[in-house]
Amino acid sequence: VQDLVQHVKRKKKKGIYQEYEEIRKEPPAGTFDYSKKTSNQIKNRYSDVLCLDQSRVRLCPLNNEDDETSDYINASFMDGYKRSNAYIATQGPLPKTFGDFWRMVWEQMVLIIVMTTRVVERGRVKCGQYWPLEAGRTEDYGYFLVRNVHIEMFQDFKLSYLELFNTQTGECREVSHYLYMSWPDFGVPKSASAMLDFRAHVKRRQESSLRTLHPDWTGPPGGPPVVVHCSAGIGRTGTFCTLDICLSRLEDIGTVDIKQTVRRMRTQRAFSIQTWDQYYFCYKAVIEYAQQSGLLQPMEWSDTELETDSE
Ligand code: PTR
Ligand code: PTR
Secondary structure (H helix, E strand, C coil): CHHHHHHHHHHHHHHHHHHHHHHHHCCCCCCCHHHHCHHHHCCCCCCCCCCCHHHECCCCCCCCCCCCCCCCCCEEEEEECCEEEEEEEECCCCHHHHHHHHHHHHHCCCCEEEECCCCEECCEECCCCCCCCCCCCEEEECCEEEEEEEEEECCCEEEEEEEEEECCCCCEEEEEEEEECCCCCCCCCCCCHHHHHHHHHHHHHHHHHHHHHCCCCCCCCCCCCEEEECCCCCHHHHHHHHHHHHHHHHHHHCCCCHHHHHHHHHCCCCCCCCCHHHHHHHHHHHHHHHHHCCCCCHHHCCCHHHCCCCC
């Protein structure tokens, strides 16, 4: 992590900005044919945020519909640290895709949903209300009934305990829904610590849910994918997942490579990380984490000295 600090000190803000611009200029790593099919276009929240064919999540086709596009949802598998398909990055569900979203959660055995946007921001709808907001309420999403059993409030986020009832099979499962509320409408959180606490909470919950809900899990280590979404599923979602990957690696072997992490992520979810401050925030948050966990002395790092341009 000392290398990372040296890297940032050497490049200064301008250099990190250039690093991000380089990543941004790279062409997408594949095709978007499925997202572009006429019958799928209405399932995309933004016509310019599509998912790569190679990593898209396929829904099980519905047997009462021979429509070949009934397997489409704007969602991509993304690898985590030493874990393939650790995440599903997806857009904020649209009213017409609520049912598809819950089908995906069911089919992929998802335990945790992480939402990093609010439903409405700056007066604009960013995401549909796809889960019952109040405790005690049940909503009907086609094949699934979702009940909000209980809500736990934290300073920066809210955890809803949901029950997902599959009306086709009569089975019921528990899913945790995290809503992170203090990511500002524009840009990034001022301090990384709230985000770091949030990430730690999510990580522990995935581990404990796996132990209690799937004690006989034989799938990939780490359990089923964590669903992460914001509005488009690229900006804040990409930032959250980049941090999670980088911190897991830091905890494991003590090193971090933000640039390669983002480049790799973009081959699975195109356009991940939308602004240069989200990119820079990843650096700051990793360094803050290293200080918190004693890997780095506070005096080794100060953000303000980077304001001056390099060269
Ligand atoms: N075309 C959209 C827009 O710029 O409004 C695309 C978009 C929307 C891109 C939101 C990113 C967005 O952010 P996030 O992925 O964090 O929801
Ligand atoms: N076109 C978008 C808008 O006007 O809202 C621009 C945008 C870009 C909005 C990024 C939000 C963005 O990021 P986030 O949703 O992560 O704050």
